[in-house]
Amino acid sequence: MAGCITMVKYQGLGNDYLVLDPNKNRVQLQGKKIALMCQRGFGLGADGVLYGPVEINGKTGVHIFNADGSEAAISGNGVRIFAKYLMDQGYVKEKKFSIETLAGPIEVECLNSRATEFRVNMGKASFLSKEIPVTGEVREVINEDFSFHGKDYKATCLTVGNPHCIIFMDKVSKDLVKDLGPYVENADEFPERMNLQICRKIDTGNLDIEIWERGSGYTKASGTGSCAAAVTAYRLGMVESRVNVNQPGGMIQIDITDNGDIYMTGSVGYIADMRVAESFFS
Numbered sequence: 228m229a230g231c232i233t234m235v236k237y238q239g240l241g242n243d244y245l246v247l248d249p250n251k252n253r254v255q256l257q258g259k260k261i262a263l264m265c266q267r268g269f270g271l272g273a274d275g276v277l278y279g280p281v282e283i284n285g286k287t288g289v290h291i292f293n294a295d296g297s298e299a300a301i302s303g304n305g306v307r308i309f310a311k312y313l314m315d316q317g318y319v320k321e322k323k324f325s326i327e328t329l330a331g332p333i334e335v336e337c338l339n340s341r342a343t344e345f346r347v348n349m350g351k352a353s354f355l356s357k358e359i360p361v362t363g364e365v366r367e368v369i370n371e372d373f374s375f376h377g378k379d380y381k382a383t384c385l386t387v388g389n390p391h392c393i394i395f396m397d398k399v400s401k402d403l404v405k406d407l408g409p410y411v412e413n414a415d416e417f418p419e420r421m422n423l424q425i426c427r428k429i430d431t432g433n434l435d436i437e438i439w440e441r442g443s444g445y446t447k448a449s450g451t452g453s454c455a456a457a458v459t460a461y462r463l464g465m466v467e468s469r470v471n472v473n474q475p476g477g478m479i480q481i482d483i484t485d486n487g488d489i490y491m492t493g494s495v496g497y498i499a500d501m502r503v504a505e506s507f508f509s
């Protein structure tokens with residue numbers, strides 16, 4: 228249809244993204260337009276936008292944007308969604324391939340014929356303050372005292388390509404993370420802002436998390452958030468190396484290898500092909 232932009236909507240455990248393919252559309256992406264696209268009232272409604280396939284470091288890659296238009300180096304659900312998009316569109320025929328992101332190359336493996344299950348090597352985590360980043364002297368930020376919105380918490384911070392703060396609680400809920408999330412996301416200690424997961428240990432093989440995403444707010448699932456929660460619980464000796472991370476949108480399975488690689492296994496669902504009026508981008 229003349230004068231329209233095509234986008235494809237997918238979800239990973241209810242964490243929904245719009246895929247905008249520059250090979251099929253001539254558009255200039257700007258933060259405020261991404262934010263408008265993601266709005267659930269005046270826009271198409273999504274937790275973020277995946278812009279690709281594009282060339283990153285000479286390889287096939289994707290740019291990942293949050294609902295406020297900010298760019299994230301990595302998204303776990305986003306990478307699984309983009310892997311499905313590449314297969315659905317015929318860009319990729321193999322079952323194992325790599326997707327380049329601003330956090331580096333991510334190895335993905337399609338686990339079924341419908342391309343709805345993927346296993347992803349998300350790389351290694353770092354708890355080092357200067358890599359996350361967290362202000363203050365260089366140290367590992369493990370079970371450290373923080374004060375958010377006038378209340379004291381023990382928190383662990385790490386990067387899995389993007390920054391995460393993990394706070395263990397006896398009870399987690401949507402209300403709790405929505406109350407605390409904005410204060411953690413924008414705390415002075417976090418120069419690049421922060422993703423928050425509040426986390427409850429169910430047993431040595433299961434965690435329960437609620438998520439407040441940097442740049443997107445409350446979401447039903449987070450792949451990198453699942454990795455961050457599992458690796459933190461493992462580092463603190465709370466769980467085994469295989470952890471089911473339960474969250475409102477479903478369960479993501481995390482495997483931590485002896486050399487510290489984090490494997491994430493989870494589902495992806497196609498939602499719709501969308502035609503968007505070009506005026507929407509003007």
Ligand SMILES: N[C@@H](CCC[C@H](N)C(=O)O)C(=O)O
Nearest residue numbers: 299302303304389449450451
């Ligand atoms: N939901 C995503 C995380 C997206 C990026 C995050 N909001 C950030 O800004 O780092 C996931 O599945 O990892």
